[in-house]
Amino acid sequence: MAATTKYKSLCKKKEEIEGEIKELLDLLESQKGVGLKEPLTDAEGFPRADIDVYSCRHARHQISCLQNDHVAIMKDIEEELNNIHQQAREQKSQTDMLAESVSSCIDGTASMEIDRLPFAVVDRVDPGSPAAYGGLEIGDQLIEFGSVMSENFDGLQMLASVMQHSKGRPLRCVVLRNGRKAALNVTPNTWSGPGLLGCNIKPNKK
Template identity: 35%
Template sequence: MGIPMDDNIHAPTVASGPTSGGTPLDFSKLSMADLMQEKERIEAELSALSSVLNSHGVRMSSSLTTFDGFPRDDIDIAQVRTTRVRIIHLRNDHKEVMAHLEKGLHAHFAQLQNAQGAMATTNGTSVPSVAPASVTDNSIGDAGTQSTPFAKVNSVEPRSPAAEAGLKAGDTIRGFGGVHWLNHERLSKVAETVQQNEGRSLTVKVTRKNEDGPGTTELDLQLTPRRNWGGRGLLGCHLVPL
């Protein structure tokens, strides 16, 4: 599988620190576009910091002492500690940004509902209401979180789980299990979902260009990650972020 397999970064929650060493950002005052930019910036820095830990051969939970309690001399302990603290701050910032993005989506769908209600009153017709849904439960569907592609299928190995599910090179991914464009974290969440669901079927929402004409087709494919299919990885496909 060609997606980045970052370390699982789990750490106790602490108070969020400044995002740039100065005054902490007030995410509540940012527009949706600015929140999306901040989300991408945080995810890029998290990816870079994860690479720093990888370069030392450690994770968030790795011990910095030897088995007999002495500080390890094979790593830069000060740098690892500083990097871990920064990761904790950034993950808290990321959670806050995602919460404000969800709030913005709720407000957007509330406006749509109010607009449709006004049209129904003006025209004297009945219009079905559109209920806003939560980003976290993936129930917005095509009108929300799973309408925007976040990854593209670069290649698919023959006879792989991805090929058996019907994935094709050129497909764009709108949803991968519970992962969508707001929470994929540069595809690290896709890798995590695959690892956690080996042998279990996942719904993959795909947009595919029509071969016999203009336009696209949206598909819901069932993909089961598994080993021992004859190639590398659990999927047998290469994904790149959009």
């Protein structure tokens, strides 16, 4: 929790007031130890001759004023400390909310990935083809093929369109292989064989 400029200024002023009060108390102590309570007159009611009565009265008056100032500034310091604590609580609350939001987003994304089902299967991969170089294997079940997923898959023509638009560029492909997910990058392109990938994909039966 960082102290504000105002808080530091108030603390400095408080120390200055306390320093002035101490100097005045030392002055009173030097006057036969009269302090704040000892009488400044003798038994007959005349000003004492053994001390500087004027200086003692003036010091006592200044101390009284400074004590009032000290009470006021301590109240200001308390209020500023409350403000600092409140700001810290608000910042922590905002940080916690952001962390919770990010965590929820990550958890939600992970959940979506786990729940997503394969929509097609690779049943042929030609040797030396872009599909083979990209790591596709026979039996791989497609979970993602670029922007195509089970939620929006509407036939093999969608895959052909994605391949055409991604020609010469890596295409993210997520497959289910032997019960485990694998993320691949395949690059559709012309080669010596048929198609842009050199593999055969057939949709899963619904």
